[in-house]
Amino acid sequence: MELLRTSLHRAAGLRAPTVVLVEGASDRRALEALARRGGRSLDEVAIVPMGGITNIGHFLDLFGPRGLDRRLAGLYDVAEEGYVRRGLERAGLGAAPSRERLAALGFQVCVADLEDELIRALGVAAVEQVVEAAGELRSFHRFQRQPAQQDRPLAAQLHRFIGTRSGRKARYADLLADALPPARVPPALDRLLARL
Numbered sequence: 518m519e520l521l522r523t524s525l526h527r528a529a530g531l532r533a534p535t536v537v538l539v540e541g542a543s544d545r546r547a548l549e550a551l552a553r554r555g556g557r558s559l560d561e562v563a564i565v566p567m568g569g570i571t572n573i574g575h576f577l578d579l580f581g582p583r584g585l586d587r588r589l590a591g592l593y594d595v596a597e598e599g600y601v602r603r604g605l606e607r608a609g610l611g612a613a614p615s616r617e618r619l620a621a622l623g624f625q626v627c628v629a630d631l632e633d634e635l636i637r638a639l640g641v642a643a644v645e646q647v648v649e650a651a652g653e654l655r656s657f658h659r660f661q662r663q664p665a666q667q668d669r670p671l672a673a674q675l676h677r678f679i680g681t682r683s684g685r686k687a688r689y690a691d692l693l694a695d696a697l698p699p700a701r702v703p704p705a706l707d708r709l710l711a712r713l
Contacts, residue, residue, distance in 0.1 A: 524567070531563040531565070533587070534561055534587060534588055535561055535562045535590065536562075536563050536580045536587045537562060537564045537565065537590045537591060537592070538573060538576050538577075538580075538590070538591040539567065539591065540567060540569055540592070540593065540597070541568065541569070541687075542566050542690075543631060543632075543687045543689075544564075544566065544592050544631050544690070545565075546690040546691045546694070547631055547690035547691070547693070547694045547706065548564055548592070548710065549564065550690070550691050550694035551694045551697070551706055551710060552710055552713070554697075555702075557713065570594070570597040570601070571600060573591075573593075573601060574600075574603075574604045577605065577607070581609060581610060582609045589610070589622070589623055590624065590625075590709060590713065591624040591625070592624070592625050592627060592631070594626070594630040595629055595630075596630075598626065601613070601619060601624055605619070605622060625706070625708050626705055627703070627705050627706075632676050632686065632690075632693075633676060634705060634706065635689075635690070635694065636672050636676055638701045639693060639696055639697060641671045643696060644693065645657075645671075645675070647689070647693055647696050648678070650692075651688070651689075657678050661674055
């Protein structure tokens with residue numbers, strides 16, 4: 518709870534007219550990397566990691582129409598859609614009964630999550646090249662030999678590997694976003710960046 522209070526206090530000081538709510542640091546880093554590569558300025562945008570989607574209500578209270586009344590957008594995982602819908606409705610932004618309505622409100626869905634979007638967009642061979650360039654291919658091969666990983670598809674192994682160590686998700690969000698050709702940016706991220 519203290520971490521949430523600290524995050525909200527810091528966020529309250531942001532002056533950007535547009536606020537993008539994301540689950541964590543990896544989402545922010547991927548969006549920043551893609552914006553940088555696409556030549557999009559984020560000078561008027563604050564990308565705010567919420568420390569998990571369950572905190573969305575607090576951030577919508579702060580930045581929504583009953584708070585600082587900023588222009589809002591966001592990125593969320595498909596499994597977390599209910600939190601986003603309920604949060605937007607409680608914050609006075611209207612009912613969002615459909616994914617299309619959520620998108621119209623500026624909230625884009627990742628299927629299943631950010632890492633899945635980036636892996637699918639790049640393809641597993643390119644992701645393995647990124648892992649190799651990051652100096653972690655040997656570590657990944659050791660990870661693949663674990664009994665729980667042996668029968669899983671390569672994309673699932675890469676996804677799990679990226680999430681196994683603290684800081685790795687954020688690091689790979691940068692690396693994978695930087696490796697993406699502009700025409701292969703995942704649709705959810707592309708649509709979100711187009712609104713900014």
